[in-house]
Amino acid sequence: TDLDESVEICLASTEDDKDDLCLGYFNEETNEWECEDKCLSSSDGYFCGTTDHFTSFAVLLDGDSGGSHCESEDYLYVYLSVGAVSFCCCFIIFFVLIIEIKGKINDKR
Numbered sequence: 001t002d003l004d005e006s007v008e009i010c011l012a013s014t015e016d017d018k019d020d021l022c023l024g025y026f027n028e029e030t031n032e033w034e035c036e037d038k039c040l041s042s043s044d045g046y047f048c049g050t051t052d053h054f055t056s057f058a059v060l061l062d063g064d065s066g067g068s069h070c071e072s073e074d075y076l077y078v079y080l081s082v083g084a085v086s087f088c089c090c091f092i093i094f095f096v097l098i099i100e101i102k103g104k105i106n107d108k109r
Helices: 069-108
Strands: 004-014 019-027 032-038 041-043 047-055 056-063
Touching: 019 047, 032 047, 032 056
Parallel strands: none
Antiparallel strands: 004 047, 019 032, 019 056, 041 047
16 A cells, blocks of 8 residues: 555564664565665664555564665765865856956956
8 A cells, every 4th residue: 555655663673783784675566575664763672663554564684794784875875965066166266266367367458
């Protein structure tokens, strides 16, 4: 069932490290388990994630020992933002310098 808004689903788990877990569901079209939310919150032995549909959910071991997916996604947006701002600043400085150089050349004539 597809929903208009995301809802939070909490499931009990004995796992301690939420970085290796995800809220997963069984995709009946592909006959495979898929991660729906890799950024789980935890409280009192429950792991909570968000979804926009209802189906059979489980807490899955992600199998990726590379660390938290939530942090890496957050840092990606930070790096992209810093890169975009830096590019714009360099672009503005470049054109200001061109205008200044053209002005000095015109003054010499």
